[in-house]
Amino acid sequence: MSTHSDLLTIIEAGLNSVEGKGCVHNALRSRAELQGNIGIVAIGKAALSMAEGALAHFGKRVVSGLLISKEAVSAKSSLPSCIEQYVGGHPIPDQGSLDAGSALVRYLENSPSDTSLVFLISGGASALVEVLPEGVSLDQLQQLNRWLLASGLDIEKMNSIRQCVSRIKAGRLLASIRATQVTSLLMSDVIDNNSAIIGSGLLTVSAQAEGVEGVPDWLRQLCANQPPRPEVSLVAVDQEVVADRAGALNAMSTAAKSCGVQVHCHSKAMAGDAILWADYIVDYLVEAPCGLHLWFGETTVRLLQTPGCGGRNSHLALALAQRLYGKAGLTAVTIATDGDDGNSGYAGAMVHGATLSKMGVTRETAQKFLAAADSATLLKQVDALLSFAKGQSNVADFLLLLKQ
DSSP: OOHHHHHHHHHHHHHHHTOHHHHHHHHHHHSOOOOSOEEEEEESTTHHHHHHHHHHHHGGGEEEEEEEESSOOOTTSOOOTTEEEEEOOSSSOOHHHHHHHHHHHHHHHHSOTTSEEEEEEOTTHHHHOOOOOTTOOHHHHHHHHHHHHHHTOOHHHHHHHHGGGOSSTTTGGGGGOOOSOEEEEEEOOSTTOOTTTGGGOTTOOOOOOOOOTTOOHHHHHHHHTOOOOOSSOSSOEEEEEEEOHHHHHHHHHHHHHHTTOOEEEOOSOEEEEHHHHHHHHHHHHTTOOSEEEEEEEEEEOOOOSSOOSOOHHHHHHHHHHHHTTTOSSEEEEEEETTSOOTTSSSSEEEEETTTTGGGTOOHHHHHHHHHTTOHHHHHHHTTOEEOOOSSSOOOOEEEEEEEO
């Protein structure tokens, strides 16, 4: 097995299997055909890719729509003029997120009842679109999200808090829908594919979760006056998860086996501190069988007030490189399936026992970069960062570890 090239081939197989356009197109072909005119609402990091899948299926039957994404759609895109486009802020919501929220409510309220609405929702929607409760400012929303990102909380707890400071999350958006036929196709970046957590549950009614420990008083007060949640769904929504980590894991397993590698898929999801996960994995490897080990999930990183350059994947990769220092026969790859790890501009990294030492970098130096949340800066210096297409998918993160 050619370690570097084969691992990249395996990753690409996984990413291709959960590419938004193909997953949406395939899902729509297997479902009962929707009647009449079609309206598309695509929200999230993979909004454009998913919208392209719906357009490939419905063609000119799409008469209106709204696309809310992280980046402006290229002029070269085939997106028809009947679809309005908005760019929201991510990971920190901005005025664009509020403008998108107003446009979303307006679009739904003005859509004819006989238009079949197709929602296409992927991760990132929680920040990209918002309608604030009365008395809550954009500054407060941004303060809330900065605290969440630095807190080390998992995505479920983060989104449960976000739901408290919103007029559209936790199923509240349903009150704006006038259409009688509503379909929602989801790309899941959460462990259990819970539609109440994906995008903070725009179309899923959910009860308020239990309080989170360690929440500051200002945030607790902000959440205390949340808008009422609907007790039952006001609209019948046909929801389906069309892409998730299981599909990507299966595709990577198949690709690895074709390379002659024994595959070990781990059911324990990565969650919590990235450093602790690096410790856990290195300890596990002592007695682990040879082959390719696959993990999924999302670790967390506690950020400083002024963090450096990186994300949870580069942080985990550097922690592993530090702990694998001088060890032969072990290669680790961390990858964000949305192609965008934190503020690094990269998707992840590939490291092994000589990644640092071959460039004269000591473990002590690596520790300084970890402490500064500046992992991508060092990994770039040692040529360990990886790039993949952005905006095509978003089904959480993966760790591939090859033991030879």
